[in-house]
Amino acid sequence: MLNLIEKAMNTHNLSKEELISLLKDDNYFEDLLFAANQVRKKYVGDEIHLRGLIEFSNFCKNNCLYCGLRRDNKKLIRYRMDEETIVSLASHAKQIGLKTVVLQSGEDLHFNTERMCLIIRAIKDLGLALTLSIGEKTKEEYAAYREAGADRYLIRIETTDKKLYAENDPDMSWEERAQCIRNLKSLGYELGSGCLVGLPNQTLSSLAEDILFFKKTDCDMIGIGPFIPHPDTPLKNAKGKELNLSLKVMALTRLLLPDINIPATTAMETLAPDGQAKALNGGANVIMPNITLTNYRKFYQLYPGKTTTGYTPDDSLQKVIDKIHALGRTVGLGYGQSPHWQKEQK
Numbered sequence: 001m002l003n004l005i006e007k008a009m010n011t012h013n014l015s016k017e018e019l020i021s022l023l024k025d026d027n028y029f030e031d032l033l034f035a036a037n038q039v040r041k042k043y044v045g046d047e048i049h050l051r052g053l054i055e056f057s058n059f060c061k062n063n064c065l066y067c068g069l070r071r072d073n074k075k076l077i078r079y080r081m082d083e084e085t086i087v088s089l090a091s092h093a094k095q096i097g098l099k100t101v102v103l104q105s106g107e108d109l110h111f112n113t114e115r116m117c118l119i120i121r122a123i124k125d126l127g128l129a130l131t132l133s134i135g136e137k138t139k140e141e142y143a144a145y146r147e148a149g150a151d152r153y154l155i156r157i158e159t160t161d162k163k164l165y166a167e168n169d170p171d172m173s174w175e176e177r178a179q180c181i182r183n184l185k186s187l188g189y190e191l192g193s194g195c196l197v198g199l200p201n202q203t204l205s206s207l208a209e210d211i212l213f214f215k216k217t218d219c220d221m222i223g224i225g226p227f228i229p230h231p232d233t234p235l236k237n238a239k240g241k242e243l244n245l246s247l248k249v250m251a252l253t254r255l256l257l258p259d260i261n262i263p264a265t266t267a268m269e270t271l272a273p274d275g276q277a278k279a280l281n282g283g284a285n286v287i288m289p290n291i292t293l294t295n296y297r298k299f300y301q302l303y304p305g306k307t308t309t310g311y312t313p314d315d316s317l318q319k320v321i322d323k324i325h326a327l328g329r330t331v332g333l334g335y336g337q338s339p340h341w342q343k344e345q346k
């Protein structure tokens, strides 16, 4: 196993079988995270880049079995912020020193191309880097957002196992999602994807495929999230909560894609008070402090138990900064593009 980890550190290539054997073996968990941490240091340095997350609407037209925002969850109180509120939160983000904001929502048709482009232009006028995480759109829509100034886009493939995808994402098509990812890349976005770990019936073989997919599609950022069952969804009795397996998938992703950005995800922190610290010491170099207004947060329930629920934007940021300093790392002062993406621009 140690030879395999060494090989990954030096060549940044592993076969599917090699990935599976590392995912299977729990005896080398610490070694794997340690190796990923070294590769992180060498390729992306000690800075941790912050992204202010604005959850601007929890309406969603989709019905993913794992997600609390699914349209059939009638228990959830829905909200959407108006344009002024979204832009004023971005402006506040700038005031408190953030350089990037991420606009995230369910797939909410209220925010048509025209509305989105108005918001994008207003935020870009503030001089911030802007990431969108608003789901599947046509290539023309992605092009319009890009034209309006959007820099980055997050869209997880969720799983590369097409059967599992079909079971968990009814009415959606895996091929279309993969096409969205290719479209975004071709439009020059800094591209973020990722997967869920611990879905019922998910295999280690498919997780290995997920990692190889990230490499093949030339992603610039990868977010790995442990699946956490939500009580008001069909998967409420599923097990999920695979923190260590998620950390292993994340560490292997760092080993194979050494110069990308990798967030320590909120879902990891939800499962353990030191979940994000472990991630930051196992290959991650980004945190996304939540800067959604406190009164909306409890309704943005992808999964239960989100640790950021009761906080204000300023509290959330301070907590994250404290965590970074406690680890002896520094807060990134620039826009924090991944070296991978920067190289492609030359």
Ligand code: 5AD
Binding pocket: 066, 067, 068, 156, 158, 195, 196, 225, 226, 227, 228, 229, 230, 267, 302, 303
């Ligand atoms: N547990 C963890 N992550 C989830 N997501 C949706 N539902 C859950 C859940 N129950 C993730 C999906 C989506 C992202 C915004 O949130 O991967 O892409």
Ligand code: SF4
Binding pocket: 060, 061, 062, 063, 064, 067, 068, 069, 070, 071, 105, 106, 107, 135
């Ligand atoms: Fe909607 Fe995304 Fe949740 Fe699926 S995962 S129901 S697309 S918010």
